[in-house]
Amino acid sequence: MSKTLYGNTSGLKPSQIKRLERLYRRRVSPSQIISHELSKELAALSHELNRQLGILINRRGEIEFVIVGEHGRIVIPAITRYRESAGRLRGLRLIHTHLSHEGLDQDDLLDLAFLRLDLIGALMVKEDGFPGKIYLAHLLPAGENGRHYGYLPTVYPWELKEDFLKLISSLEDELERQRPAKEVADACDRAILISVTTRSRAEAEESLAELKELARSAGVTVLDTIIQRRHKVDPRYLMGKGKLSELIIRAMQVSANLLIFDQELTPSQMRSITEVTEMRVIDRTQLILDIFAQRAKSREGKIQVEMAQLRYLLPRLRSRDDAFSRLTGGIGGRGPGETKLEIDRRRIKDRIARLERELKNISSQRKLRRKRRQREGLPVVAIVGYTNAGKTTFLNQLTKSDLLAEDKLFATLDPASRRVRLPDGSLAIFTDTVGFIKDLPKDLERAFRATLEELYEADLLLHLVDASNPYFEEHIQAVEKILEEMNLEHLPRILVLNKIDLLDELEVEVLKRRYQAEAISALDKETFAPLLEKINFMLLPQKKNTEREIEYQFELLSN
Known part of the structure; x- marks a missing residue:
């Protein structure tokens, strides 16, 4: 030609x-x-x-x-x-x-x-x-x-x-x-959020609102949001070509440089959309991973994040150069060895195996620390809840600590434990945990299983809920579902409605009766008294068992 x-x-x-x-x-x-x-x-x-x-x-x-x-x-x-x-x-x-x-x-x-x-x-x-x-x-x-x-x-x-x-x-x-204001134009990441779903529009809007908060937590400037409802998602582009063309034009109009999809993209979908739009394309999973990478501080947290990132990356590797491709098998066709792609895959698998061993060692050390706490006879109260429900703020107020607490999703990734004196003068260990979220990818669930091991040693769960969030009922269901999947539904728990300072008093009373819950404002320690009394009451059986165990151990030593 x-x-x-x-x-x-x-x-x-x-x-x-x-x-x-x-x-x-x-x-x-x-x-x-x-x-x-x-x-x-x-x-x-x-x-x-x-x-x-x-x-x-x-x-x-x-x-x-x-x-x-x-x-x-x-x-x-x-x-x-x-x-x-x-x-x-x-x-x-x-x-x-x-x-x-x-x-x-x-x-x-x-x-x-x-x-x-x-x-x-x-x-x-x-x-x-x-x-x-x-x-x-x-x-x-x-x-x-x-x-x-x-x-x-x-x-x-x-x-x-x-x-x-x-x-x-x-x-x-x-x-x-029509370019956005200078502070927006100068932002590193300027994104359009996209949801392509077969669910109802209300569900899509709720999920997209959460994605917007995730983007804000990651430091991304959100310029626009787009929802497309379809009977069946497109296997190549997720959305229809007409909607994709509108997306390209909109990105051009608002100077976006990043597209964030609410749905998890397959490797081929990500490649296809990237090639057509010539923009960076990520999905919900990648966004969460990025937040985790920004927030993890402890060695354990960093290992968990790296493992999740590697597991996500592994199926998305592809060869960029056909010159590295292997010769076909058979006489005269045996290859020169591993391709670059295969070497990358093997290295990632080896790295994951090393991280899993290191994480297992850390988990063993944490088990020893928990056993020491058990010997001390201190009951454990684990604070659980949807991300950004106010768990860390509550623990800070309760213990006069200065743990990082921000109005962002996944502000806490590393578990933190503090001693708290209860109304009867006894001590208990209160543990903050990573926030839950709906549709958390399986790789992330596996990576953070070690963090959530604290829950298996808990004597009582405090399920903290942001009662001011319009979707708080869905958040309650999401947390309950995860606890059930982790076989923790048998543990006693207290439902705690937080951020009541943002609600009317009558509305708070109605919600307390409806959910048989306690109500607090994590910013006001004066509202904690009824909750602490209830915690004290629910831990009494545990304390009595501990006292009997101490008496029994003392008798053994005396004999």
Whole structure:
């Protein structure tokens, strides 16, 4: 195939190929969309070959690609090396012929969005091979009234009056004017959040609101959110192509550089969306992993995070260079050894095994510490709850500690234990734990099992709930479900409604009766008294058992 042509040239005569190559050397004035002479030549060739032809023209009026298609379609070559400079558009316009129908079709508009072309045009070819009218469209900066595309008047090529450079300049000026405020534009990560779901819109909105809080916890600036409900998710792009084109246009309009999906993406979906959008793409799992990586402070926490990250990465490895691929098996086809991809996989598996051994050692040390506490006869109260329910703030107020407590999801990853004197003067160990969350990926559940081992030694669970959260009932159910999956439903527990300072007194009383719960404000220690009395009462059997055990041990020593 000629280096100046792209597409299927099989069946073409040498003279036809030469005429196509001459097209490549044609130029148009930079201010012209297309010249009359070039449109005549393009239409005549397309009619003669009975195929669609396309040309990609840069802003200097030079033809970068001549595309030879089929009767009903063309395939655009990879143009990733052509990047937008001053604006966000590609710097290329596509003019191609239509033989069987008039106007721009859906594929044309998708190409316009996916490739961020300056302009797309469909040139009609008459039965006599002369050019008909040309249909032209461009992206709209503002998406006025839900519209994403602007159309120029449909005229014959020789009637085109539009100054192309002025049109593009005004489009990019408008894009620049609509850029977000400087502090947002300067932010490292500027994201659009996307949910593609088969569930109800209400459920999708709830989950997306949580994803927004996760993004905020990770230091990401959220510019927009998009929800698409489908009967069945697209196996390649998750969302439909039309919605994906809208997403690309929206990202361009708000200067987003990151797409965060609420659903977990398969490796192939992540690659496909990344290739089409040319943006960084992550999913909910990656976002949570990033937060964990930022927040983990202890050696144990860091190990757990690294293990989860490696498990997530392992199935997503792929070879980027076919030169490393193995030869096929059999005589004469045995490979030279491991490929780079296989070496990477083996190293990751070895690293996971080493981390698991190290984590097991740490877990053994923690078991020894728990046994020492048991010998001391101190009951253990574990504080559990949905992430950002106020568990660490409560423990800080209760014990005058200064553990990190922020209004962010997963502010606490490492377990912390403090001694607390109860109303009857006895001591108990209160343990803060990592917050729970719905749909936590299995890899993360496994990685944090060691952290949650504290719960198995607890004598009492305090289930703290952010009662001011509109979705607190769903949060209660999520925590109860996880506790059941961990076989901890048998442990006695107290449901504690937190953040009552944000609710009306009457509403608090109604909620207390409905859920048979205690109510506190973690910011006000004065509200703790009834809760501590109840904790004291529920730990009495444990204390009596401990006293009997101490008496028994004393008798053994005396004898």
